[in-house]
């Protein structure tokens with residue numbers, strides 16, 4: 454199974470490491486030819502406005518949109534979740550997303566870098582043990598549209614993980630805490646998609 458990690462910017466190395474640990478062949482994706490080779494794609498954390506600019510500059514934005522439309526499994530963390538959102542409430546002027554998830558997201562919803570925090574979350578699809586989640590200038594999912602499903606919420610009810618078909622997104626960063634269950638779950642989607650075509 455070949456899984457791409459969008460490697461324009463952000464913490465793509467950490468994702469690549471987790472995916473390799475789980476037995477996937479990893480391709481760092483910077484060009485459309487690399488995207489065309491993968492069975493699934495991870496979009497890392499970083500800065501979504503910069504990632505968007507680079508995706509356009511590298512000629513990847515439209516191929517990414519087409520890939521999502523054609524059913525490529527994609528998992529986005531933090532900035533990656535923003536890239537997958539149909540609506541970005543407060544994007545930097547001219548910021549575009551790839552879209553696919555029927556959600557609206559609010560960037561930097563918890564404040565600046567210094568207000569980053571960690572907490573334990575219940576994520577029923579991953580089993581009983583809570584997920585230790587790290588939020589770094591994280592977005593929140595403001596609206597979960599009818600086609601998307603919330604997978605986890607903070608104690609105050611705000612949504613921080615969503616799924617829609619083959620798309621998965623988290624506001625937080627499992628790739629930096631040794632939490633592999635989201636990546637495992639995503640690889641399950643990738644292998645089912647390969648089987649079903």
Ligand code: GLN
Pocket residue numbers: 497498499500501502530531532533535560561589590591592
């Ligand atoms: N605040 C960043 C953005 O808007 C996301 C931060 C992150 O990926 N840790 O893209």
